[in-house]
Amino acid sequence: MNHTPEPLPMELPEPLVQRSGPEASLLIREVEVLDPGSGLDGRFDLLVEDGQISQLADPGTLEAGKGTEVVEGRGLMVFPAFFDPHVHFRTPGQEYKEDIGTGTRSAAAGGYAGVLAMANTSPPVSNPADIEALRHRARLEASVPVGFMATVTRDMAGEELTDMAELREAGAVGFTDDGLPIANPRVLRRALQYQRMCGGTIALHEEDPELSAGGAMHEGEVSMALGLRGVPSVSESVMIARDAAIAGYEGGRIQAQHLSAIESIEAVRQAKADGVAITCEVTPHHLCLTDEAVRDLDASKHKMNPPLRSESDRQALIEALLDGTIDCIATDHAPHAIEEKEVPFEAAMMGVTGLETAFSSVYTELVIPGRIPLELLVEKLGSGGKPFGIEPFSIAAGTRANFCLVDPAAEWVVGEGGYESRSDNSWCAGQTLTGRVLMTLADGQVAYRLRSFSLGVA
Amino acid sequence: MKHLLSIDDLEREQVETILERAESFAEVTRRDIKKVPALRGRTVATLFYESSTRTSSSFELAAKRLSADVISVKASGSSVDKGESLKDTVETLSAYEPAAIVIRHPDAGSARMLTDWVEASVINAGDGMHQHPSQALLDVFALKNRLGSLEGKRIWIVGDVLHSRVARSNIQAFILMGAEVTVCGPPTLIPRGIETAGCEVRYSLDEVDGADVIYLLRMQRERMGENFVPSIREYARLFQINSRRLGPRQLVMHPGPVNRGVEISSDVIDSDQSLIAEQVSSGLAVRMAILYELLTGGSGATGAEAGSDGPVPIGEPA
Numbered sequence: 095m096n097h098t099p100e101p102l103p104m105e106l107p108e109p110l111v112q113r114s115g116p117e118a119s120l121l122i123r124e125v126e127v128l129d130p131g132s133g134l135d136g137r138f139d140l141l142v143e144d145g146q147i148s149q150l151a152d153p154g155t156l157e158a159g160k161g162t163e164v165v166e167g168r169g170l171m172v173f174p175a176f177f178d179p180h181v182h183f184r185t186p187g188q189e190y191k192e193d194i195g196t197g198t199r200s201a202a203a204g205g206y207a208g209v210l211a212m213a214n215t216s217p218p219v220s221n222p223a224d225i226e227a228l229r230h231r232a233r234l235e236a237s238v239p240v241g242f243m244a245t246v247t248r249d250m251a252g253e254e255l256t257d258m259a260e261l262r263e264a265g266a267v268g269f270t271d272d273g274l275p276i277a278n279p280r281v282l283r284r285a286l287q288y289q290r291m292c293g294g295t296i297a298l299h300e301e302d303p304e305l306s307a308g309g310a311m312h313e314g315e316v317s318m319a320l321g322l323r324g325v326p327s328v329s330e331s332v333m334i335a336r337d338a339a340i341a342g343y344e345g346g347r348i349q350a351q352h353l354s355a356i357e358s359i360e361a362v363r364q365a366k367a368d369g370v371a372i373t374c375e376v377t378p379h380h381l382c383l384t385d386e387a388v389r390d391l392d393a394s395k396h397k398m399n400p401p402l403r404s405e406s407d408r409q410a411l412i413e414a415l416l417d418g419t420i421d422c423i424a425t426d427h428a429p430h431a432i433e434e435k436e437v438p439f440e441a442a443m444m445g446v447t448g449l450e451t452a453f454s455s456v457y458t459e460l461v462i463p464g465r466i467p468l469e470l471l472v473e474k475l476g477s478g479g480k481p482f483g484i485e486p487f488s489i490a491a492g493t494r495a496n497f498c499l500v501d502p503a504a505e506w507v508v509g510e511g512g513y514e515s516r517s518d519n520s521w522c523a524g525q526t527l528t529g530r531v532l533m534t535l536a537d538g539q540v541a542y543r544l545r546s547f548s549l550g551v552a
Numbered sequence: 553m554k555h556l557l558s559i560d561d562l563e564r565e566q567v568e569t570i571l572e573r574a575e576s577f578a579e580v581t582r583r584d585i586k587k588v589p590a591l592r593g594r595t596v597a598t599l600f601y602e603s604s605t606r607t608s609s610s611f612e613l614a615a616k617r618l619s620a621d622v623i624s625v626k627a628s629g630s631s632v633d634k635g636e637s638l639k640d641t642v643e644t645l646s647a648y649e650p651a652a653i654v655i656r657h658p659d660a661g662s663a664r665m666l667t668d669w670v671e672a673s674v675i676n677a678g679d680g681m682h683q684h685p686s687q688a689l690l691d692v693f694a695l696k697n698r699l700g701s702l703e704g705k706r707i708w709i710v711g712d713v714l715h716s717r718v719a720r721s722n723i724q725a726f727i728l729m730g731a732e733v734t735v736c737g738p739p740t741l742i743p744r745g746i747e748t749a750g751c752e753v754r755y756s757l758d759e760v761d762g763a764d765v766i767y768l769l770r771m772q773r774e775r776m777g778e779n780f781v782p783s784i785r786e787y788a789r790l791f792q793i794n795s796r797r798l799g800p801r802q803l804v805m806h807p808g809p810v811n812r813g814v815e816i817s818s819d820v821i822d823s824d825q826s827l828i829a830e831q832v833s834s835g836l837a838v839r840m841a842i843l844y845e846l847l848t849g850g851s852g853a854t855g856a857e858a859g860s861d862g863p864v865p866i867g868e869p870a
Contacts, residue, residue, distance in 0.1 A: 315745035321660045321681030321720055324744065391661035436639060438659030440680060
């Protein structure tokens with residue numbers, strides 16, 4: 095167990111790609127900087143020149159050079175930009191829901207400077223040429239650096255492995271059949287064996303399709319009352335336990351995606367204690383909502399997979415975030431068109447958007463009431479790349495500018511001014527949230543600024 | 553009350569009002585000329601996405617007996633498969649400005665969705681496994697006529713509770729009217745969490761002799777293939793109500809259609825203890841009452857007032 099050797103030396107391209115653009119030059123004065131990775135927590139003048147953080151100095155000591163934008167940062171905060179290891183950008187094939195341009199704009203609006211796009215597109219990303227084409231497109235369209243996952247099995251059919259080594263050489267950051275579980279344990283076992291050679295963490299959508307068959311929401315009191323077929327919690331946890339055992343046996347590295355249930359947390363905890371190379375993620379909606387929300391049968395906001403679970407599941411997820419069992423927060427940003435959601439609950443597509451509200455929703459629901467510290471939220475939103483070998487961003491002189499500027503007191507109504515995403519199936523639609531991203535710098539470029547938020551120019 | 557979507561939305565008083573109104577319409581149905589002008593000039597649309605004999609015919613006839621114009625749309629299968637969305641179909645129907653839309657649909661919550669899209673009153677005639685409120689109201693009506701009151705009565709609902717919208721509506725309605733409800737069936741057909749609805753759960757008929765009323769649910773043969781029950785034969789042996797199991801003062805109900813010899817034996821269906829025929833006839837009066845309450849707000853004359861035992865002149869304003 096745990097004998098992960100280094101992968102064979104392969105020529106791997108940079109994991110993330112972005113369009114080129116002007117490098118930012120910007121002075122943020124007297125702003126609260128919070129960087130959980132470095133322990134930085136205090137008020138600074140932050141100067142960015144040509145896309146680099148050039149100085150981090152005592153407040154009120156820096157002057158802007160000519161042409162440098164100036165922000166009065168009093169009352170505002172700067173965090174290392176977030177990283178989302180789980181988004182659906184729907185390219186190729188479903189650009190009516192989202193594309194790389196709109197998806198990365200949505201990410202930038204949420205304070206992200208890095209995302210990993212899932213491979214369950216139409217057709218799925220199963221060939222090296224698909225990865226190359228996506229990376230080419232991202233170089234033209236992506237507002238923030240984006241990495242692409244490839245499928246574990248050809249066309250997500252769950253049977254034959256993809257050309258994993260060639261996919262890695264083409265730039266696949268990792269592998270996933272997300273959207274579907276890998277039902278056959280032998281297939282997963284072969285993929286994990288092959289991973290020893292080519293690397294690439296395998297991200298797993300954990301669901302036993304036999305146990306969840308036909309389910310539209312969490313199985314419990316609410317599904318009983320609504321007459322909806324339920325998805326039992328154990329459909330998730332039995333697969334996590336199974337896959338962790340296989341990963342442990344083969345020395346493979348896996349990421350359990352979007353944990354939703356107590357039993358799943360227990361399975362991850364046990365696997366970690368046994369030394370399995372397993373990491374896991376949780377979504378903002380599973381941290382903030384329960385199956386009670388489904389009573390309104392609003393599929394646009396409340397139908398997703400895994401489903402919203404009970405209050406005790408939600409509390410257990412929060413505890414697991416606090417005790418470190420959960421490694422990162424991932425949105426599972428899953429855009430769908432109106433006509434795919436404005437249908438009876440059972441017929442509606444699964445998934446909600448989340449990039450633009452990830453920080454604000456959890457900040458409003460869990461940080462302001464004192465349930466989790468702000469530092470932890472910033473850390474968990476920022477550490478989504480780690481399971482895939484991508485280190486979190488940090489705020490330090492001499493590094494590329496990857497940070498977001500946030501007004502922690504701003505109140506805003508989600509969806510009021512539209513979305514950067516092409517789809518509007520936000521689980522927060524209509525809610526008043528506190529805390530808003532004003533600006534995001536991604537790899538030295540201004541990737542986003544709130545339209546009403548203007549800067550002064552010295 | 554604008555819509556009838558779920559028993560959950562109703563207060564006991566509202567149920568009583570509908571039952572009283574139904575009583576006066578039941579009187580109308582015993583006349584030679586069974587029509588009253590209450591909804592003259594108004595349109596009732598029925599939209600059925602599932603096959604139904606008794607519910608659709610009962611709603612259509614109820615609307616006609618109230619002098620409403622009726623449009624009936626039957627769609628086989630899901631509208632999504634056929635290309636037109638539920639919303640588009642409903643908006644097309646809305647062009648006729650119906651006062652009420654009666655909808656049956658295989659998906660839970662579909663009736664409630666309509667209320668966001670149309671001006672009309674929406675009546676849920678069955679949405680997936682969720683609710684079938686007019687069935688629950690007619691069952692309460694039929695039972696009240698036989699027993700006088702449901703207060704303190706012990707009612708067992710037996711069979712495939714899991715897949716049954718009738719069970720979900722009737723548990724709520726019976727409890728609302730003061731009865732004590734027990735659900736009974738094999739554990740595979742009892743939904744998790746059902747006890748939170750306020751009922752008891754039993755997995756055998758051992759104690760069924762304590763029941764005043766046994767309400768049977770249809771056992772669908774296709775459930776066998778899904779392993780909910782190993783065989784219809786075993787199911788019938790364990791859960792069938794027959795003359796051997798049925799006590800002399802117990803009443804039997806069934807929403808229909810029945811599987812003779814599966815959940816219920818033929819001799820019980822045809823016995824005096826069976827309320828099945830009364831349930832069907834109650835359906836008409838109760839559905840007239842529902843349409844009347846929703847579309848007139850309960851005000852105005854029904855044309856069914858006591859003493860007016862002659863035919864009501866159709867040409868007169870109601």
